[in-house]
Amino acid sequence: MTAAMATSQRIYLDHNATSPVRPEVSEAVLRALQLPGNASSVHAEGRLARAEIEGAREKVARLVGARTKNVVFTSGGTEAANLVLTPGFRRLGQAGAARLFVGAAEHPCVLNGHRFPEGAVEIIPVDSRGILDLAWLEAHLKEAGEARVLVSVQLANNETGVRQPVAEAARLVHEKGGLIHTDAVQAAGRIPVDIAALGVDALTISGHKFGGPKGSGAVVLASDQFEIADRLIRGGGQEKGYRAGTENVAAIAGFGAAAESALAGLEQEAVRLRALRDEAEAAIRRIAPDVLVVASDAERLPNTFAFAIPGLKAETALIAFDLAGVALSSGSACSSGKVKRSHVLDAMGVEPTLAEGVLRVSLGWTTTEEDVIRFAEACEKVVGTLYKRRASAA
Template identity: 80%
Template sequence: MASDRRIYLDYNATSPLRPEVADVVARALELPGNASSVHAEGRAARAEIEKARDKVARLVGAKAKNVIFTSGGTEASNMVLSPSLRRLGESGPSRLLVGATEHPCVLNGHRFPVEAVEIVPVDADGTIDLAWLKSRLELVGEERILVSVQLANNETGVLQPVAEIARLVHERGGLVHTDAVQAAGKLAIDMAQLGIDVLTLSAHKIGGPKGIGAVVLASDQLEIADRLIRGGGQEKGYRAGTENVAAIAGFGAAAEIALATMAEEAARVEALRDEAEAHLRRIAPDAVIVSAEAQRLPNTFAFAIRGLKAETALIAFDLAGVALSSGSACSSGKVKRSHVLDAMGVEPALAEGVLRVSLGWKTAKEDVIRFAEACEKVVGTLYKRKANAA
């Protein structure tokens, strides 16, 4: 008999809050002090922030002093993608190059003039065209360039060759930002090994609270001169406003858990992901797994079945008790055409039916079985409709 328990397979949109993190947040909410105050209560709040800063830094192989807390990944990207991001003593970049499959917070949230922005194409798997990028960088001359490429795509899970990109960009004196929101906690990240200058993070993708993120600079020899939120001197002057102590503490707790469990969890979730894909192929042999041959996050796969529209499928899965998402995340509640799939050259008829499955810390084998059962219902209805139309 089928369980009435709902199955949540939309971790790339947001992860359920870990109970251990919820406990940390609840305790921090009871702290009465402002972290900028010098009395004991203020110092206690400040201590929570600094402990969290160290934990977030450890997650990405950075130094705590170079972590700047923000309200989330979107604000973090808006902050750093600015002509004022620079090495001390140097001028900032005058041109921005962004990957074609970047998150909207990068594509639409930067602070460069439209004429100073170029899109870096991707191949059919969604991987950055390194030959194009290298050719473009050879034309740089004296112009300083900032390149922004995500570590992992939120829709397809495709991983980008960020270390190679950083090497090419630095050879020309440029700077590199990577949106690591989807990769953090799922892959081992070391900023020094990647060779990047700055990355951005979000807590709610790793079992932390919503509404808290971070900018992480590679060193204190980098600065963002034009501050996005001005006022007091919080976050070393980079981000004004009284700190959200509870959310920051929760971010730190989530980062600590993610780092401690990463290797084991990645293997576990990848096995479940592969099992879900196998069920899908058995039920729908004509299903297309997007970027199946590319390196992907261990928890993510996107698929389409010809003739099945994403909006219809999402409703059908939802009624069957399974939460998925369409190929593109959407703020309006409607299924939109995916710019990621367009950039990859996926034919429109197929792109309109792409669904994303993303697993996480609560996902169990029983959830994969329920996904397969829902697939059989949804696909069975589609095949029956096709047969009747034939």
């Protein structure tokens, strides 16, 4: 059996880690790979490469309601967050932020990837549903006084799918003269994202979360009245000087193709995935009545749910599901494949022994009704084995 045949017989429910590349993206990448020119060259070959980049920039901008000139391509969401979360991110003619406030449930690329001194960073708590404490934010913005604050709040959580009140946070931040960034990596391509409606000053996205190539991402600025004074990668003048180095034309072209496809089917796909998500969640509740579905009463992404069954450890469960042909996750897939305690669940106050067993199901453009049925069948086997062990140990 070939690797391709083996993969085709499996159920892939880990789209929040990475979503399989769409066929139209593969075509765009191949087309761009065959272009011989450097996009910075003025000859015809260079202009063709430049056209691929600028066409993709327009498509990515459209996905998040931005102006094309305000999209800066990066190697992914992590680099994008690292680039913008700096005291050097500022309005033209103004000083940058002296302090950084970040949500307790943010992705590690925000919690660990920012460029502020340790003593200048404060963590915004979340409630038991994982939702940002806006009262805390408002109070601490007042306490900051004249010091300008940069706030980073994710649009949707990668582990639980919980959506954050970003527009409300932006209003509070701007009332105090601060700046706000949102990590929209999990939201873009799954729910409508409009940078103006959100009221944020910058957002970051990643192509491989909605069927684009790995290694493609972007910082999107709200207007050309913002700048990032201290750049990460210095050298030439590519990306208006924000990111030096010859552009990865193939990845950028694929990113654009994925953005175009995701936007075209956004509303219908959200409805379809929500129905499949709810069906899978209902199956878990039938099979294991004592299951905890994390933040089930919060507004979540239509494709995501996280659950824990008392007595079932995540590492054991992941192996069991994998052997049954189902790919799941225990949370973020950004820790070198390690299964470890989730800082998100800790911030939410989930009981530690339960937190150690939380699994994430994340659906995507390849997910079908048959996948959900087979997932439920695998659940019955895994849970049935657990209950048999409990009974024999009693």
